[in-house]
Amino acid sequence: MNPIQRIRRLLGGGDDEPPYRCVHCGTGFERDYHDCPTCGNPYVKPTDESE
């Protein structure tokens, strides 16, 4: 868990973007998964990585 991301999320309130997303199937998640629970592939990444 990135602490900056966690703080931004706590302060952000209305942010509807999930903190993690599977780049394989596109499902958003509230926490980091080693393997995507939806498709089973290890492609869950932080959504704000590009900022």
Ligand SMILES: [Zn+2]
């Ligand atoms: Zn997936």
